[in-house]
Amino acid sequence: MKIELAKSYGFCYGVKRAIKIAEEHPNSATFGPLIHNKDEINRLKDEFNVGLVDELEDAMNYDTLVIRTHGITKDKLKTLKQNGKKIINATCPYVTTPQQIVEKMSKEGYTIVIFGDKNHPEIKGVASYSVDSERTYIVLSPEEVVGLALGSKVAIVAQTTRKPEEYKKIVAALAVRVAELRVFNTICNATFENQDATAELAKKSDVMIIIGGKNSSNTKQLQHISKSYCKDSYHIENEDELEKSWFEGKEKCGISAGASTPDWIIQKVINKIEELRK
Numbered sequence: 001m002k003i004e005l006a007k008s009y010g011f012c013y014g015v016k017r018a019i020k021i022a023e024e025h026p027n028s029a030t031f032g033p034l035i036h037n038k039d040e041i042n043r044l045k046d047e048f049n050v051g052l053v054d055e056l057e058d059a060m061n062y063d064t065l066v067i068r069t070h071g072i073t074k075d076k077l078k079t080l081k082q083n084g085k086k087i088i089n090a091t092c093p094y095v096t097t098p099q100q101i102v103e104k105m106s107k108e109g110y111t112i113v114i115f116g117d118k119n120h121p122e123i124k125g126v127a128s129y130s131v132d133s134e135r136t137y138i139v140l141s142p143e144e145v146v147g148l149a150l151g152s153k154v155a156i157v158a159q160t161t162r163k164p165e166e167y168k169k170i171v172a173a174l175a176v177r178v179a180e181l182r183v184f185n186t187i188c189n190a191t192f193e194n195q196d197a198t199a200e201l202a203k204k205s206d207v208m209i210i211i212g213g214k215n216s217s218n219t220k221q222l223q224h225i226s227k228s229y230c231k232d233s234y235h236i237e238n239e240d241e242l243e244k245s246w247f248e249g250k251e252k253c254g255i256s257a258g259a260s261t262p263d264w265i266i267q268k269v270i271n272k273i274e275e276l277r278k
Contacts, residue, residue: 001277003253004205005268008197010266012190012259014092018069019262021090028063028064032078032081032121035069035260036216043262056080064088069260070193071095071125095122099155100187103129104158105155105182113145115170117161120217123159142173150174161191161218161259177191181270190259191218198256199220202229205254207246210235211269212258219258226256238265239272240252247277 011019015035022044029051044050050066053059056079067077071091080087088107091099098114106112112130116123118138118198130136137148154174158167159272164187203209208226212219214237226233230275234246247253253273257266 001183001247001253003255003273004201005266006194006201006254008190008193009060009255010259010261010263011094012188012194012255014069014094014188014190015260018090018092020205021088022066023048025064025066025088026050028088029062029067030061030066030068030090031059031072031076032068032070034066035115036213036258037237037260037262037265038213039265040260040262045151048233059085065214066090066248067123070122071099071269072121073125073128073258074099075128078247082133091125092160092188093158094126094186094188096122097183098126098160101155101157101184101186102126103131106132106136107132110153110155110182111137111149111151111205113150113154113156114138114159115140115156115162115167115172115176115216126157126159137169138155142169145170145173145177151177152179153182155184155185157186160188161221162184162187162246163195163221164192188259191221194222194256194259195225196217199225199229201254201256202226202233204228205248206232207252208233208244208254208256209246209269210256210258211237211266211275212261213237216260221259222256222258226254236269239268242269242272243277244276247273
């Protein structure tokens, strides 16, 4: 059986940057999971003594806090600074951009619409930068736009890992409802590249393995895309989840990985697949 990697996969710029920042600050803690990959987080803990906190109360036990790639809410960041903590901001620049846009446009009187998952830490952080929470909406579909009290001026941003095709549908639904619509393309280029490469590989593979955290939005998107072209597509976090039966009778195995998946995990998966096929 031939094993082929997607032309674009794995760590994006923002994740590489965050990992490097964490490694340069041993004995610190990340506020929230630095990235959506528990194995890499455990490596940082074991090799650099980088802890993990989710609550402000726990954060007070550390002098240095590294802000995760997805960012945190504006009020939590303010509280940490007020308590004299040294803040190392590892928020991905592609996430910082929509935060800044939302703050600026809301100050200028625009109603804010955010295309994304309201429960995702990135979106919670972005929404927190609006100066008017009552005129800030988070939507996932064009249907959710109907009935919103939008006013005449609207600005829209998107979660960095969302599909452009879905974003266009939201924008179209807004365009017919408001006099002025400001559209900002905040979807990450790395997302496009990984998705396109996964689709291309899935079309010519008998089985696809998508590697990444189970709570990783961009990895779940890759799995969704892969399965639409290759029905035998499996989303795993590491090599321990592989099953021998997946590869029986298969001639070509394609592999792709989410933006938070390190090369060392990908290589372990490849090695395990080769073992299972012996």
